[in-house]
Amino acid sequence: MKPAVTDHVEIKKYDHPTGGWGSLSSLIRKAYGEGLLMSGIWSTLLKQNKADGYMCVSCSWAKPAEPRPFEFCENGAKATLWDQTKLRCGPDFFARHSVTELLDWPDCELEKQGRLTDPLRYNAVTDRYEPVSWNEAFAEIGMELRRLDPKSVVFYTSGRASLEASFMYQLFARIYGSSNLPDSSNMCHESTSVGLPRSIGSPVGTVQLEDFSQCDMMFFFGHNTGVTAPRLLHPLQEARERNVPVFTFNPLPERGLKRFKNPQNPVDMLSPGPGTKMSSDFFQVRGGGDIAAMTGIAKAVLALDDAAREQGSSRILDIGFIAEHTHGFAEFEAYLRAAAWDDIVARSGIARPDLEHVAEVYSRSNAVIGNYGMGLTQHRHGTENVQMLCNLLLMRGNMGKPGAGISPLRGHSNVQGQRTVGISEKPELVPLDKFAEFYAFEPPREKGLDTVETCEGVIAGSVKGFVGLGGNFVRAVPETGLVEKAWRRLGLHVEIATKLNRSHLLPGAVTYLLPCLSRLERDRQASGDQTVSMEDSTACIHGSFGSRPPVSPNLLSEPKIVAELAKATVPDMSSIPWDKWIADYSRIRDEIERCFPQHFRQFNKRFLTPGGFHRDIKASKRIWETPNKKANFKPPTTLETDPDIDVSGQKVLTLITVRSNDQFNTTVYGYDDRLRGIHGTRMVLLMNEADIQRFGLTAGQQIDLETHADDGVERRVRGLRVTPYSVPQGNCAGYYPELNPLVPLWHRAKEAHVPAVKSVPVRIVC
Structure with missing residues (x-):
C-alpha cells in the first residue's frame, strides 16, 4: 500500500534567520521521526567533524583543527539522523512489496523505510527483491561482468565513498578493462x-x-x-x-x-x-x-x-x-x-x-x-563563468x-577526493603508467564515459552494465523519462547502498542490491577497527573513524565489497593483494601515497592530524601548472551563459532548479522548506508576481511545465502549484530532482558536460 503523504500545504513568508530556534526545533522533530530522540545519537553528534570522530556524510566543508563543541550544522545532523535511523528495510519489507508497487512511492517514503540489512537479488518472476548470500552475489556478479564487454560497463561513484574505497574501485574497473568512471562531480563541478x-x-x-x-x-x-x-x-x-x-x-x-x-x-x-x-x-x-x-x-x-x-x-x-x-x-x-x-x-x-x-x-x-x-x-558556458571569476x-x-x-x-x-585518487573517465588525469608498473596489468588508455555520456549510452543501448558505488543515479540525472525507460534493458545492474532509492527499482536482466556499512559505523577487519579518509572542499585530507555499531550483522564495508567483486571478476589479472589490503586499510593508504606522492606524502602519519593536511596545490603558492607556467586571463566569448537557447518569447520562462533545506542532493528528508516558507509539498513553481499576472495565473493554481524545445521529445512535469516568490522577472524556480525530467541531455556545459539545470527554457501548460 502506498504510504500517505500529507495533503496539507501551507505557503507563508519566512523572515527569520537561518539557524536559530527554527534549526533546533527541526532537528528535534527529525530525531523523533527516526526513533532517535532518546537515543545515544546526541553523543555521536559530538564526534561529527572532530579529529577523533567521523567526517559528516553530507557536505564537504572543511573540518577545523580547533572544532567547536558542536561541529555540525542542521543539515549535517539531519544526515546523521537519517543514516542512523532505528528503522530497517530488510527482506520482510521486500516480501510485502513488489518493485512495481514501490515505483509508485515518493522518493522520501522509499528512504524512510530505513537502512538496508541484507544483500538482495531481484527476481523477475515474483517482481521482488529476495535475500541472497554474499558469496552467491559476488560469484554471479563476477560471472555476469565477465560475459559483458568491459567498454559497455559503467562504474559510477557518488561522493560518499572514502579515499580507500574509491582508489580500490577505480583500480578494479581498470583491471577489468573499463575507463567508464563517471562520478557525481560530472553533474555539478x-x-x-x-x-x-x-x-x-x-x-x-x-x-x-x-x-x-x-x-x-x-x-x-x-x-x-x-x-x-x-x-x-x-x-x-x-x-x-x-x-x-x-x-x-x-x-x-x-x-x-x-x-x-x-x-x-x-x-x-x-x-x-x-x-x-x-x-x-x-x-x-x-x-x-x-x-x-x-x-x-x-x-x-x-x-x-x-x-x-x-x-x-x-x-x-x-x-x-x-x-x-x-x-x-x-x-x-x-x-x-x-x-x-x-x-x-x-x-x-x-x-x-x-x-x-x-x-x-x-x-x-x-x-x-x-x-x-x-x-x-x-x-x-559554466566553464567561462568559473574563468570569469578567476x-x-x-x-x-x-x-x-x-x-x-x-x-x-x-x-x-568526498566528491573532490575521489578525483584525487583516480576516479575519472579522463585517462590524462590518472597515473596509468604507475598502475601498470605497480600492479602488473595494462589499464585501458581510451577516454571513458562521463555521466551524461553514460545516460546517452543507456538510451542508445551501448551501455550494458552499471555498478553504482552509492548515490541515486537515475534520479539525479537529466532526461529522467528516457533514461528510466531504457534502464531496464541493462544486462547487469548492481548498487552498493545504505538505503533504498528509486534507482534500485529499475532492474536490469540481473540486478543486485548490496548493503554496506555507513561512515559512522565500526568497520572491523582482520587487523582490528579501521579508519578511512576523505578530502574536503579546501583540499585538506582528514581521517574518519566510525564508532556506532553496524545496523545489521550482515553488512560489509565498501572496501570489502569492492575487493570481493574484484576477486570474483578479475582473479589473477593483477598483482594486487586484495585480502591484505582489506585486512589493514593503512596498506591501501600506502599504495595511494605511492601512486600520488605529490599529494599524499607520509599519508598514514598525517591524515589523523587535527584539521587534516593540505594537498600540494601549487596555485596557492603562485606556481602555475599551466602549459605556459602563467595564470591566464580568459575573456568570455559572450555575456550570455546559455546563448543557444531562445527564451525571448512571451510564453517562455527560464527555470532554475533548487534544493530545499530539508534535503541533501537527491535525499529528501521531508516536505517542508522552512527557509522559503513552503510546507507540505515540493511540487511548486516559484514565480515572479509580474509573470503570474502576465500568464493570467493565480497563486495556488495547478499547472504543468514542459521544456521549450523542438526535438521530438515530450518533457513534462505535472501538478505544480503556482507560488509567488522573489524571483527575477522571466525566471522561475522549482525543486531538484523533481524537475529533472525537463532537462534535455544535450542542454549541458560545453566540454564539461555538466547539465545546465540552472537555466532551462520552459513553457507553462494550464
Missing part, C-alpha cells in the same frame, strides 16, 4: 575541473579555512550556503563581525546569506534581534547573468584604474602581479572596454551604480575570496596569498 586548470593550473580551489579569518572582502556567486554548506556560516559570521564586506549574487534571496543566528551561541540565540546580516549587499542577478555581472564589476575596476593613472595615484590593478604571474591581460582588457554597459545591465539585471559600488569596494580590498557554487557551473580575482592579485583566492564550494563529502 566539472565546469570547475575543466575551467580552473586552464586559468590557474589547478582543478580545485586555492583557499583554506584559515584564509577566511584573514580576508577583507568576499564574493559569493550562485551558492545557497545556508542549505548546502551551513558550517561555512560560522567563519562568514565572524568575518561580518569584523566588518568584512560580503557581496552576494544569486537569483533567489537565500536566507543563509541574508541573516544568521548561531544555534551554538547562547547569546546569539537569546538576543531579540534578527541575527547577523550575512551579506553587506545581496544582488538578485538574473538566472545566467553572472558573466555579465562580473564583467560589469571588472569594467568598473578598469575605469577606476584609468582614473588613478590620469591622477598619478596608486594603480588599482596589481600591475606587478599581472606582469610577473599572468598571461592574456591585453585581450581581457580589450574585452572589457568593448563590453557595453547597456548589455551588461540588461543581462545581469543589476544597475550600473550597484556594480560600480562593488568595484569601488573591491578596489580598496587587499585580500579577497571568490566563493561560488553550482549557480556558476551548471550552465552551457579573471576578476587576478586583476588585483587575489590568488595565492593569505586571505585570498578562489573557493569552489563542492557539495558531497
Whole structure:
C-alpha cells in the first residue's frame, strides 16, 4: 500500500534567520521521526567533524583543527539522523512489496523505510527483491561482468565513498578493462575541473579555512550556503563581525546569506534581534547573468584604474602581479572596454551604480575570496563563468596569498577526493603508467564515459552494465523519462547502498542490491577497527573513524565489497593483494601515497592530524601548472551563459532548479522548506508576481511545465502549484530532482558536460 503523504500545504513568508530556534526545533522533530530522540545519537553528534570522530556524510566543508563543541550544522545532523535511523528495510519489507508497487512511492517514503540489512537479488518472476548470500552475489556478479564487454560497463561513484574505497574501485574497473568512471562531480563541478586548470593550473580551489579569518572582502556567486554548506556560516559570521564586506549574487534571496543566528551561541540565540546580516549587499542577478555581472564589476575596476593613472595615484590593478604571474591581460582588457554597459545591465539585471559600488569596494580590498557554487557551473558556458571569476580575482592579485583566492564550494563529502585518487573517465588525469608498473596489468588508455555520456549510452543501448558505488543515479540525472525507460534493458545492474532509492527499482536482466556499512559505523577487519579518509572542499585530507555499531550483522564495508567483486571478476589479472589490503586499510593508504606522492606524502602519519593536511596545490603558492607556467586571463566569448537557447518569447520562462533545506542532493528528508516558507509539498513553481499576472495565473493554481524545445521529445512535469516568490522577472524556480525530467541531455556545459539545470527554457501548460 502506498504510504500517505500529507495533503496539507501551507505557503507563508519566512523572515527569520537561518539557524536559530527554527534549526533546533527541526532537528528535534527529525530525531523523533527516526526513533532517535532518546537515543545515544546526541553523543555521536559530538564526534561529527572532530579529529577523533567521523567526517559528516553530507557536505564537504572543511573540518577545523580547533572544532567547536558542536561541529555540525542542521543539515549535517539531519544526515546523521537519517543514516542512523532505528528503522530497517530488510527482506520482510521486500516480501510485502513488489518493485512495481514501490515505483509508485515518493522518493522520501522509499528512504524512510530505513537502512538496508541484507544483500538482495531481484527476481523477475515474483517482481521482488529476495535475500541472497554474499558469496552467491559476488560469484554471479563476477560471472555476469565477465560475459559483458568491459567498454559497455559503467562504474559510477557518488561522493560518499572514502579515499580507500574509491582508489580500490577505480583500480578494479581498470583491471577489468573499463575507463567508464563517471562520478557525481560530472553533474555539478566539472565546469570547475575543466575551467580552473586552464586559468590557474589547478582543478580545485586555492583557499583554506584559515584564509577566511584573514580576508577583507568576499564574493559569493550562485551558492545557497545556508542549505548546502551551513558550517561555512560560522567563519562568514565572524568575518561580518569584523566588518568584512560580503557581496552576494544569486537569483533567489537565500536566507543563509541574508541573516544568521548561531544555534551554538547562547547569546546569539537569546538576543531579540534578527541575527547577523550575512551579506553587506545581496544582488538578485538574473538566472545566467553572472558573466555579465562580473564583467560589469571588472569594467568598473578598469575605469577606476584609468582614473588613478590620469591622477598619478596608486594603480588599482596589481600591475606587478599581472606582469610577473599572468598571461592574456591585453585581450581581457580589450574585452572589457568593448563590453557595453547597456548589455551588461540588461543581462545581469543589476544597475550600473550597484556594480560600480562593488568595484569601488573591491578596489580598496587587499585580500579577497571568490566563493561560488553550482549557480556558476551548471550552465552551457559554466566553464567561462568559473574563468570569469578567476579573471576578476587576478586583476588585483587575489590568488595565492593569505586571505585570498578562489573557493569552489563542492557539495558531497568526498566528491573532490575521489578525483584525487583516480576516479575519472579522463585517462590524462590518472597515473596509468604507475598502475601498470605497480600492479602488473595494462589499464585501458581510451577516454571513458562521463555521466551524461553514460545516460546517452543507456538510451542508445551501448551501455550494458552499471555498478553504482552509492548515490541515486537515475534520479539525479537529466532526461529522467528516457533514461528510466531504457534502464531496464541493462544486462547487469548492481548498487552498493545504505538505503533504498528509486534507482534500485529499475532492474536490469540481473540486478543486485548490496548493503554496506555507513561512515559512522565500526568497520572491523582482520587487523582490528579501521579508519578511512576523505578530502574536503579546501583540499585538506582528514581521517574518519566510525564508532556506532553496524545496523545489521550482515553488512560489509565498501572496501570489502569492492575487493570481493574484484576477486570474483578479475582473479589473477593483477598483482594486487586484495585480502591484505582489506585486512589493514593503512596498506591501501600506502599504495595511494605511492601512486600520488605529490599529494599524499607520509599519508598514514598525517591524515589523523587535527584539521587534516593540505594537498600540494601549487596555485596557492603562485606556481602555475599551466602549459605556459602563467595564470591566464580568459575573456568570455559572450555575456550570455546559455546563448543557444531562445527564451525571448512571451510564453517562455527560464527555470532554475533548487534544493530545499530539508534535503541533501537527491535525499529528501521531508516536505517542508522552512527557509522559503513552503510546507507540505515540493511540487511548486516559484514565480515572479509580474509573470503570474502576465500568464493570467493565480497563486495556488495547478499547472504543468514542459521544456521549450523542438526535438521530438515530450518533457513534462505535472501538478505544480503556482507560488509567488522573489524571483527575477522571466525566471522561475522549482525543486531538484523533481524537475529533472525537463532537462534535455544535450542542454549541458560545453566540454564539461555538466547539465545546465540552472537555466532551462520552459513553457507553462494550464
